[in-house]
Amino acid sequence: MTTHADSRTGSATTGAPPPASAPPADGxxxxxxxxxxxxxxxxxxxxxxxxxxMRRIGVPVPDGFTVTTAACVAAMRGGxxxxxxxxxxxxxxxxxxxxxxxxxxxxxxxxxxxxxxxGAVFSMPGMMDTILNLGISEQSAAGLAAESGDPRFAWxxxxxxxxxxxxxxxxxxxxxxxxxxxxxxxxxxxxQDTDLTVDDLRELTATFRRVARESTGHDLPTxxxxxxxxxxxxxxxxxxxxxxxxxxxxxxxPDDLGTAVNVMQMVFGNKGGTSATxxxxxxxxxxxxxxxxxxxxxxxxxEDVVAGIRTPRRLPELETVLPEAYARLMxxxxxxxxxxxxxxxxxxxxxxxxxxxxxxxxxxxxxxAALKVARDLVAEGLIDKEEALRRIDPAQLDQLxxxxxxxxxxATPLTHGLxxxxxxxxxxxxxxxxxxxxxGAAGQAVxxxxxxxxxxxxxxxxxxxxxxxxxxxxxxHAAVVARGMGKPCVAGAGDLRxxxxxxTLTIGGTVLTDADTVTLDGTTGAVxxxxxxxxxxxxxxxxxxxxxxxxxxxxxxxxxxxxxxxDAVRARELGAEGVGLCRTEHMFMATxxxxxxxxxxxxxxxxxxxxxxxxxxxxxxxxxxxxxTAMTGLPVAVRLIDPPLHxxxxxxxxxxxxxxxxxxxxxxxxxxxxxxxxxxRALLSRITSMAEANPMLGTRGVRxxxxxxxxxxxxxxxxxxxxxxxxxxxxxxxxxxxxxxxGYAEELRRMREIVVATADxxxxxxxxxxxxxRVGTMIELPRAALTAGEIAEHADFFSFGTNDxxxxxxxxSRDDAEGSFLAAYLEEGIVPADPFASLDADGVGELVxxxxxxxxxxxxxxxxxxxGEHGGDPASITLLDRIGVDYVSCSPYRVPVARLAAxxxxxxxxxxxxx
Ligand code: ADP
Ligand code: MG
Ligand code: MG
Numbered sequence: 052m053t054t055h056a057d058s059r060t061g062s063a064t065t066g067a068p069p070p071a072s073a074p075p076a077d078g079x080x081x082x083x084x085x086x087x088x089x090x091x092x093x094x095x096x097x098x099x100x101x102x103x104x105m106r107r108i109g110v111p112v113p114d115g116f117t118v119t120t121a122a123c124v125a126a127m128r129g130g131x132x133x134x135x136x137x138x139x140x141x142x143x144x145x146x147x148x149x150x151x152x153x154x155x156x157x158x159x160x161x162x163x164x165x166x167x168x169x170g171a172v173f174s175m176p177g178m179m180d181t182i183l184n185l186g187i188s189e190q191s192a193a194g195l196a197a198e199s200g201d202p203r204f205a206w207x208x209x210x211x212x213x214x215x216x217x218x219x220x221x222x223x224x225x226x227x228x229x230x231x232x233x234x235x236x237x238x239x240x241x242x243q244d245t246d247l248t249v250d251d252l253r254e255l256t257a258t259f260r261r262v263a264r265e266s267t268g269h270d271l272p273t274x275x276x277x278x279x280x281x282x283x284x285x286x287x288x289x290x291x292x293x294x295x296x297x298x299x300x301x302x303x304x305p306d307d308l309g310t311a312v313n314v315m316q317m318v319f320g321n322k323g324g325t326s327a328t329x330x331x332x333x334x335x336x337x338x339x340x341x342x343x344x345x346x347x348x349x350x351x352x353x354e355d356v357v358a359g360i361r362t363p364r365r366l367p368e369l370e371t372v373l374p375e376a377y378a379r380l381m382x383x384x385x386x387x388x389x390x391x392x393x394x395x396x397x398x399x400x401x402x403x404x405x406x407x408x409x410x411x412x413x414x415x416x417x418x419x420a421a422l423k424v425a426r427d428l429v430a431e432g433l434i435d436k437e438e439a440l441r442r443i444d445p446a447q448l449d450q451l452x453x454x455x456x457x458x459x460x461x462a463t464p465l466t467h468g469l470x471x472x473x474x475x476x477x478x479x480x481x482x483x484x485x486x487x488x489x490x491g492a493a494g495q496a497v498x499x500x501x502x503x504x505x506x507x508x509x510x511x512x513x514x515x516x517x518x519x520x521x522x523x524x525x526x527x528h529a530a531v532v533a534r535g536m537g538k539p540c541v542a543g544a545g546d547l548r549x550x551x552x553x554x555t556l557t558i559g560g561t562v563l564t565d566a567d568t569v570t571l572d573g574t575t576g577a578v579x580x581x582x583x584x585x586x587x588x589x590x591x592x593x594x595x596x597x598x599x600x601x602x603x604x605x606x607x608x609x610x611x612x613x614x615x616x617x618d619a620v621r622a623r624e625l626g627a628e629g630v631g632l633c634r635t636e637h638m639f640m641a642t643x644x645x646x647x648x649x650x651x652x653x654x655x656x657x658x659x660x661x662x663x664x665x666x667x668x669x670x671x672x673x674x675x676x677x678x679x680t681a682m683t684g685l686p687v688a689v690r691l692i693d694p695p696l697h698x699x700x701x702x703x704x705x706x707x708x709x710x711x712x713x714x715x716x717x718x719x720x721x722x723x724x725x726x727x728x729x730x731x732r733a734l735l736s737r738i739t740s741m742a743e744a745n746p747m748l749g750t751r752g753v754r755x756x757x758x759x760x761x762x763x764x765x766x767x768x769x770x771x772x773x774x775x776x777x778x779x780x781x782x783x784x785x786x787x788x789x790x791x792x793x794g795y796a797e798e799l800r801r802m803r804e805i806v807v808a809t810a811d812x813x814x815x816x817x818x819x820x821x822x823x824x825r826v827g828t829m830i831e832l833p834r835a836a837l838t839a840g841e842i843a844e845h846a847d848f849f850s851f852g853t854n855d856x857x858x859x860x861x862x863x864s865r866d867d868a869e870g871s872f873l874a875a876y877l878e879e880g881i882v883p884a885d886p887f888a889s890l891d892a893d894g895v896g897e898l899v900x901x902x903x904x905x906x907x908x909x910x911x912x913x914x915x916x917x918x919g920e921h922g923g924d925p926a927s928i929t930l931l932d933r934i935g936v937d938y939v940s941c942s943p944y945r946v947p948v949a950r951l952a953a954x955x956x957x958x959x960x961x962x963x964x965x966x
Contacts, residue, residue, distance in 0.1 A: 081137075084315075169310045222266075231259065294507050326402050328352055330347075341427065349372065421442065476517025477516060488510040516538070544578060567580070569581070598947055602954070633688065651762075657761075683783050692756065771824070788810075788825070833860050841909075851902065853890060853927075857887055865887050
């Protein structure tokens with residue numbers, strides 16, 4: 052850490068690119084609260100801009116000033132060296148604050164105390180540091196006691212300061228202070244810190260200072276301005292704390308934004324029974340219901356409420372205790388919600404009956420709440436439908452599509468806590484965040500159980516199915532973080548006895564360990580032993596209403612990838628406008644069908660092969676009938692067989708082992724070998740002969756069907772017969788037959804001939820002349836995209852198979868990449884995003900654009916779609932909307948996400964055109 056005096060080598064001279072939030076033209080690095088407003092978020096941070104805005108519109112806030120994010124960025128770039136003049140500017144603003152308040156920082160009489168608060172551009176609740184009561188010392192504590200006539204409050208503030216300053220600035224482990232506090236409470240035989248006397252608190256302060264001295268080897272600085280300088284520096288540094296980094300990664304927040312630092316006059320919620328501190332939301336952040344939602348504690352300060360020091364009281368109770376402050380709070384909440392047109396999350400403090408607001412931000416909410424709030428705000432006339440759509444993060448909708456607890460279950464709960472974040476979570480108990488992160492990353496379903504989560508647990512929460520805590524309320528850290536991530540959470544389940552070291556959880560007479568599984572119902576707060584059955588989620592009224600608005604806005608069609616009738620039914624319920632990809636080979640894998648498929652593959656005469664195919668045909672037809680029925684009136688693209696045939700045969704190693712075992716049996720005379728050995732050997736040699744060095748690039752897709760046209764013929768017959776059968780029942784099947792892995796126009800020309808001849812033969816035999824069907828192709832090879840003009844001569848539609856197209860364009864195999872180098876590439880920033888999750892715009896995206904353009908030049912009525920998993924990814928959808936494909940197709944549960952993302956792509960585009 053450096054002082055202003057040696058800051059000559061600040062970032063201004065390093066020649067580095069300009070910081071992400073460039074300083075304003077006048078170069079100022081500090082702003083008074085009265086100079087800020089909500090529009091200055093990128094410079095003042097969300098907290099600073101929010102407090103300034105409250106002041107501007109007449110909501111009561113403490114006075115103060117804000118050090119800009121630009122100052123933090125400059126200090127980071129300077130390796131911790133502050134930019135020129137920063138300290139002088141801070142001091143000038145402090146001088147002005149002292150004049151306005153008529154107080155002097157740390158003075159012996161009527162001291163000014165301040166908070167030094169982090170505040171980033173994008174809210175990162177609890178991830179960075181804040182120091183309260185700065186300016187307090189032995190002498191100013193006495194002054195504060197004299198002024199207030201309340202020595203208890205003065206010493207309580209002092210001990211809190213030593214603890215926070217010690218932790219944040221000097222890096223003293225927080226536990227060291229907690230242990231001393233607990234020890235003192237034990238000695239005094241009291242449970243709450245509010246039960247400690249003045250003398251206890253004096254003693255505790257001295258103890259805390261000793262703890263800090265022993266840990267750091269020196270006394271805490273006593274000069275208040277020096278403390279301020281170091282506190283600002285520590286808040287800058289907290290931008291790079293591990294938990295802040297994890298949070299940014301989880302939320303896609305850039306690392307180079309930096310944090311602002313807000314220096315504000317302290318207001319005191321710890322002045323006895325007429326003072327309080329609390330947190331409230333203008334609507335319920337779990338459900339979206341319009342109600343007074345929040346918690347408070349009398350005689351408390353700062354994070355006491357969210358940290359679960361004492362169990363907080365529900366907001367409505369404040370009305371009886373502090374009626375005037377309560378009424379003011381209600382009107383401020385109303386005012387702020389109308390001002391921002393959205394649900395707000397608010398911090399407040401009541402000092403001796405007077406209300407102050409300390410923070411306002413857009414409230415983090417569950418997806419269910421997001422939909423309800425958006426819908427209600429439209430109904431209340433606060434926002435329009437388009438704005439409502441902009442408010443909902445498409446990726447968040449995913450949460451609503453997770454399985455829920457079967458409402459008919461009859462299990463008896465072990466216990467109940469607060470229903471802090473809705474949804475069902477099933478997992479094995481894990482007692483610490485690191486283990487949760489580790490096991491979660493390994494694909495295991497775990498439930499993180501903690502006495503209370505802290506911001507440092509964030510990586511564990513992210514990897515767990517759900518969170519269970521013994522302590523803390525609805526606004527506790529665990530609850531807020533879980534809601535933001537859409538994880539079920541049961542908080543404050545008071546009768547949990549947790550022994551984190553022994554890894555046991557005791558509830559009443561039941562002892563559970565990390566070998567046990569529990570089920571959490573975050574919607575009711577119940578905790579059950581074992582894994583309860585889950586059922587698919589239901590589509591709510593809010594959901595269909597808001598997605599209906601999205602449908603009115605979007606241009607892109609949204610289909611689903613569905614291989615079964617059940618999938619197709621589900622997809623249609625979720626709003627799919629057809630099936631973009633039906634993979635027929637999945638139908639071959641079912642255990643009752645696999646033996647027939649193997650007989651077809653292993654047949655050594657045309658007749659026996661045909662016999663096997665004849666057996667498969669009605670089975671396939673039945674599957675197609677189900678899908679056509681579910682999708683009546685909507686298009687269904689059925690893809691002809693794609694994978695290489697050996698995928699349907701046993702694994703070569705397993706088969707060799709079987710042969711060896713049988714041979715050994717024959718040698719030992721146990722078996723005469725006539726029965727099993729010979730067929731096993733025959734199968735092994737067939738598997739060996741079919742093995743390919745690189746099956747992904749081998750005999751698959753259209754290559755396979757051109758070699759064995761009879762498979763394509765059988766599949767075409769099954770498709771057309773299914774359509775005829777469904778039509779005979781008065782339904783309206785819309786058939787699309789899709790040829791996979793075409794690289795040459797000639798491949799498609801030949802395959803199309805086979806398909807058309809077969810289909811027409813079937814239609815003629817049925818005497819049907821008006822059943823239209825279309826034949827098209829997947830585009831999943833770069834050559835196909837580049838020669839799309841020629842291929843389009845034989846295609847009624849293109850469907851870009853962007854999974855394979857990504858593999859073949861980048862030249863990586865997904866299965867090999869994801870577990871190994873791709874993870875490293877992402878970590879190192881060699882690639883900006885996983886190209887299998889989000890379409891590689893410059894490479895694969897350009898091929899899609901080329902394919903669409905060239906295809907349309909040949910056939911202006913060519914229909915184009917995308918059926919890779921990218922079809923459910925919001926960023927890819929934005930890109931595909933601009934490229935101009937007709938539709939995307941994704942898994943059924945991604946369909947709502949795609950509908951909303953497609954609408955948002957339109958809105959973004961309209962905004963771009965306006966700009
Ligand atoms: P976070 O980003 O973790 O919410 P804050 O900067 O909001 O951190 O501060 C932590 C706690 O201290 C909050 O409860 C806040 O309301 C309280 N606090 C901050 N500044 C003041 C102040 N000037 N007077 C009283 N309480 C304050
Ligand atoms: Mg806060
Ligand atoms: Mg493919």
